[in-house]
Amino acid sequence: MSxxxxxxxxxxxxxxxxxxxxxxxxxxxxxxxxxxHRDPTQRQREVLTELLESAGAVVVMSHAAxxxxxxxxxIDKSLVEVIRYGVPDLPVxxxxxxxxxxxxxxxxxxxxxxxxxxxxxELVIDALPAILATQPxxxxxxxxxxxxxxxxxxxxxxxxxxxxxxxxxxxxxxVRFVPEFVGRVExxxxxxxxDVFITPxxxxxxxxxxxxxLAMAAGRAIVSTPYPYAVExxxxxxxxxxxxxxxxxxxxxxxxxxxxxSRTAMGASAHDHSRSMxxxxxxxxxxxxxxxxxxxxxxxxxxRTRSVATPR
Numbered sequence: 001m002s003x004x005x006x007x008x009x010x011x012x013x014x015x016x017x018x019x020x021x022x023x024x025x026x027x028x029x030x031x032x033x034x035x036x037h038r039d040p041t042q043r044q045r046e047v048l049t050e051l052l053e054s055a056g057a058v059v060v061m062s063h064a065a066x067x068x069x070x071x072x073x074x075i076d077k078s079l080v081e082v083i084r085y086g087v088p089d090l091p092v093x094x095x096x097x098x099x100x101x102x103x104x105x106x107x108x109x110x111x112x113x114x115x116x117x118x119x120x121x122e123l124v125i126d127a128l129p130a131i132l133a134t135q136p137x138x139x140x141x142x143x144x145x146x147x148x149x150x151x152x153x154x155x156x157x158x159x160x161x162x163x164x165x166x167x168x169x170x171x172x173x174x175v176r177f178v179p180e181f182v183g184r185v186e187x188x189x190x191x192x193x194x195d196v197f198i199t200p201x202x203x204x205x206x207x208x209x210x211x212x213x214l215a216m217a218a219g220r221a222i223v224s225t226p227y228p229y230a231v232e233x234x235x236x237x238x239x240x241x242x243x244x245x246x247x248x249x250x251x252x253x254x255x256x257x258x259x260x261x262s263r264t265a266m267g268a269s270a271h272d273h274s275r276s277m278x279x280x281x282x283x284x285x286x287x288x289x290x291x292x293x294x295x296x297x298x299x300x301x302x303x304r305t306r307s308v309a310t311p312r
Contacts, residue, residue: 001029002290005051008035008149014044018051028293032059032083036207038068038228049073056293059286061085064228065207081289085213086282090188092219092271097192103176107135107257110194110220112143112187113211115179116150117158120200120225125162126246127253128171135257143178143190191218195263196256199224202244206230217278219271221263223252238270 003022007015015035022029031052037044052058052075059081060066066082069075098104109131111121124140131138146156159179166175182190191197197215199222206227213233215222222239224230234241242252256263275281 001025001027002286003029003031003051003055004034005031005048006034014041014047016043016047019047022051022054028056028296029054030057030059030289030293031055033061033065033069034208036060036065036068038072038205040072045073049075052079055079056296057081057289059083059289061208062229062232064232068207081285083282083285083289084277085208085210086279087213087217087274087277088184089278089280090217090219090271092268097189101189101193103139103141103193105137107138108194109138109140109196109198109253110143110190111141111198111200111211112182112190114144114147114181115142115158116147118201118203120202120244121162122165123200123202123244123246123249124198125166125169125171125175127250128166128174129169130247130250131253131257132171132174134254138257139174139176141176141178141190141194143182143187145179145181187214188218191215191220194220196220196253197222198249198253199230200244200249201225201227201230203227204244213274213277216270216274219267221256221266222270223249223256225249233273234270236269237266238273239266 003018005015005018010018040048052069052073058069058075058079060069061084063082066080069080070077098106098108109124111124113119121142128140146159150158159177163172166172197220199209199212201209202225204225204227206229208229212222212224212230216233222234223242224234224239225244226241230239231241240252240256242248
């Protein structure tokens with residue numbers, strides 16, 4: 001059994017509803033972690049420890065996450081597998097489609113993904129005046145629908161606030177929203193049109209980013225805030241790290257827009273690194289883990305101390 005753990009998906013306090021499921025399961029299971037706190041509350045620690053201690057294997061998507069699982073939560077290293085976030089096998093994308101998306105002759109910055117206030121898009125908008133002072137043909141494109149939970153609670157208030165922020169800064173003409181969930185082909189077109197992909201995540205504890213992984217697979221030059229997943233994947237010149245401030249993001253973007261050769265080389269390096277993340281390889285790694293866990297037979301207590309979390 002494969003269990004994908006993200007607190008919000010499972011529900012209850014800190015995702016604790018997953019414990020009811022695994023207590024009744026009676027089968028070997030593998031947990032893939034999409035939520036992992038480096039400084040957990042007591043309840044977060046209890047929920048995750050109980051979930052992981054009875055797992056046949058624990059899959060994380062970075063070595064930073066593996067260190068947190070073993071160090072912070074005390075999980076046996078022999079249980080932990082690092083398997084990268086899976087991406088399609090994309091070719092390096094050349095700059096050939098700007099005309100088709102109405103951005104001919106523009107410098108294009110791109111962020112994509114479900115919109116919610118935790119993504120930091122406002123940091124890039126705040127950085128635009130400084131960027132435009134040197135690169136006046138720049139357009140920042142934000143592709144993605146508002147997160148369903150955010151839309152249910154607040155409607156389109158966050159997107160409206162971003163548009164208002166751009167207007168207040170006098171950069172409305174340089175910000176473009178594509179307010180929809182786009183398919184793989186359409187997303188590939190937007191990535192192909194981008195000069196720089198930006199992941200301005202202000203949460204420096206984030207352990208995974210699917211959008212960053214996809215941008216690497218597309219061979220884009222990347223600017224990211226230094227959360228652990230980005231630090232690890234963009235090491236050795238595969239991307240540019242910037243503190244989550246408008247000033248630092250502007251400086252990183254201008255560095256890349258001002259050097260076409262370096263920007264192209266960075267994208268190529270990111271693409272080369274992403275070959276270990278393509279679905280054929282990731283799928284084979286998961287298959288090997290599932291086969292090993294299945295061969296272990298019925299779920300048994302492996303001699304580790306179980307959590308004393310109280311069922312709720």
